[in-house]
Amino acid sequence: MSRNDSEIVLKSSEHAHQARVFSVHELTLRTGEGVVVPLRRQSAQVLTALIAADGKILSKDALIAEVWGKSAVTDDSLTQCISDIRKALDDDDHLLLQTHARKGYALMRADGAASRNIWFSKRGLASVFGVAGVALLLAVSLWPDRDSSEKPAIAVLAFEDFSPAPDQGYLSDAVAEGIITELARFAPFSTIARNSSFSFRGKALSIEEIGEALKADYVLEGSQQKLNEKLIITVQLIDASNGRHIWAESYDGSVSQLFEFQAEIIRRVASTVGGQLAVYPNPTGTRETITAMHLAAKGLQHQRKSGPENNRKSQSYFxxxxxxxxxxxxxxxxxxxxxxxxxxYAETETERNAMRGNAVAMLERALELDPENYLTHYLMGHLHADAGDLDLARARYDKTKLLNPSFSNAFVGSSPPLIYRGDLDAAIADIQHGMAIDPLHPEWFHRYLAWAYWSAGDCGAAKSALDQLSRPSPNALKTKAAVQVCLGETADSRVTAQALLEREPNLTISMERDNFDGLWTDPGKLEAWLDALRLAGLPE
Structure with missing residues (x-):
């Protein structure tokens, strides 16, 4: 491995074969001879946090908060990471990575000293620890200090497509979406949700205006151009406060290099914005994989539109x-x-169950091929919820949040199981978090928030949430009617119920009971909901 201006490689003359090098640009742990040492992404994040602590003990809670944020994980996840690190460092005797009973963990030198040797390079800071001839290097990009309680936020805009007509729309938004998903896994900064960042497509706004609207510190914009098998991706990282270009890069090669280009963009953005890095598995695949990704992206374009006809159109692409x-x-x-x-869309329960069974079978195969695809876990969570398996649904939603912390739909869409069980503080917190990471969130987020507030007995807050809706859906109208009854606005609730029945003329109290029976187990809430709709004028 060569030495450059952003990485220092340390090789012990006596124990060169035991050297360990963690490079900010390689984003891998290597031996002194340059051989990659396997280390999972979360394990690398734990290692980074321990090195940054400079020999101080970090508690389990501190490490979990640093690496997993607000995601629900157990101590077992951290324990596995600690085991991974020790294995990667050949630290079988726990001399380098020490456990302190009931306190936490510390990364120490063999003599127990917390001091470290530091070398500065033009772009980075390298910290070297040694124990029994083992050396570990961490390169950390320098960036101006900020309040440690505030994470910098980055928004990735939809990439412009400059391809000629035959190749226009190739991969759709898959390039930018892949960058968002991977950046969202880095703990040192937050990534704005796709819903919001892609909403500026085709709008003539300055970067400063976009940054202000999204509450983003940085904006990544770019373009893609495909001509036959040639692919050019151009990206620019911009300071959203003043429009200053921090860096710009162009990647010119073949379509088969897409994943390589994507990985390099992710690394460079993360090193600039985050200051300290985690390792994640590079996206991989063949030319055929890229074709499959392109076709699936086309199908998902139809899925994002409502109605059975668009659903049918998506099938052929998938x-x-x-x-x-x-x-x-x-x-x-x-x-x-x-x-x-x-x-x-099924008309009979038999047909409905058959379609759900087909969906589960497809998703199980998808998980076999890619266990860390956040959308697969999210959709599986919905299917568990459809079947009334709320524990399984919640576990899938939690996995989704861990895999893509910027996916706002997971935080909001996972709230119904919490509402059903009466865990209303958690439901409201999840919805509000989803709104925070998705500043231009869709209207249905407000409907879920209103439902959670009604369930908690805060009908004033529920009304405020519903006031944000420009055209309430039938479910939102149900919630609105229940909230109006709660506030003593019975006459208004009847107007709302009439508008609901105009859109769903066959809706009855009995149907509503069937929808929630066995799911809504928070004592008394289902009956209170039905009583409110009954008072609003919904027929039995």
Missing amino acids: EAAIKADANSSKGYLGMGFYYRNMAW
Whole structure:
């Protein structure tokens, strides 16, 4: 491995074969001879936090908060990371990574000293620890200090497509979406949700205006251009406060290099914005995988539109994705969406259950191929919730949040199981967090928040949430009627119920009871909901 201006490589002349180098640009742990030492992403994050602590003891809670944030994980996850690090460092005797009973962990030198040797390079800071001939190096990019309680936020805008007509729309938004997903896994900064950052497509606004609207410190914008098998991706990282370009880069190669380009963009953004880095597995795949990704992206474009006709249109793209690469999860995930929607459109319970079974089978295959695809876990969570398996649903939603902390839908969409059980503080907190990371969030977020507030007995707050809706859905109208009854606005609730029945003329109290029976177990809440709708004028 060569030495450059952002990395210092330390090799002990006596124990060169035992050296360990953690590089900010390689984002891998290597031996002194340059051989990659396997280390999972979360384990690398734990290692980074321990090195930054400079020999001080970090509690389990502090490490979990640093690496997993607000995601629900157990001590077992941290214990596995500690084990991974010791294995990677050949620290079988626990001399380097020490356990302090009932206190936590510390990364120490063999003599127990907390001091360290430091070398400065033009771009980075390298910290070296030694024990029994083992050396560990960490390169950390320098960035101006900020309040440690505030994470810098970055927004990734939809990339412009400059491809000629035959290749226009290739991969759709998959390049930018992949960057958002991976950046969201880095703890030192937050990533604005896709819903918000992509909403500026085609709008003539300055970077400063976009940054202010999204509450973002940095904006990444870019373009893609495909011509036959040639691919050019250009990206610029911009300071959102003043529009200053921090850096710009162009990646010019073949379509098969897409994942390579994506990984390098992620690394460079993370090193600039975050200051300290975690390791994550590089996206990988063949040319066929990229074709499957392109086809699946086309199918998802139809999925984002409502109605059975758009659902049917998506099917052929997902089937073509599977045919293009049967070892890619993308087509199977898409078919999971397709079958779940078919279940909603089904006219009989038998047909509905069959479609859900097909969806589960497709998602299980997708998880076999890619266990860390956040959308697969999210959709599986919905299917568990559809079946009334709220514990399984909650576990899937929690996994989704861990895999993509910027996916606001997971925080808001996972609130119904909490509302059903009466865990209302947690439901409201999740919804508010989803809104915070998605400043331009869709209107349905407000409907879920209003429902949670009504369930908690705060009908004033519920009304304020509903006031944010420009055109309430039928479910929002139900909530509005219940809230109006709660506030003593019975006459208004009857007007709302009438508007609801105009859109769903066959809706009855009995149907509503069937929808929630066995799910809404918070004592008395289902009956209170039905009583409110009854007072509003919904027929039995």
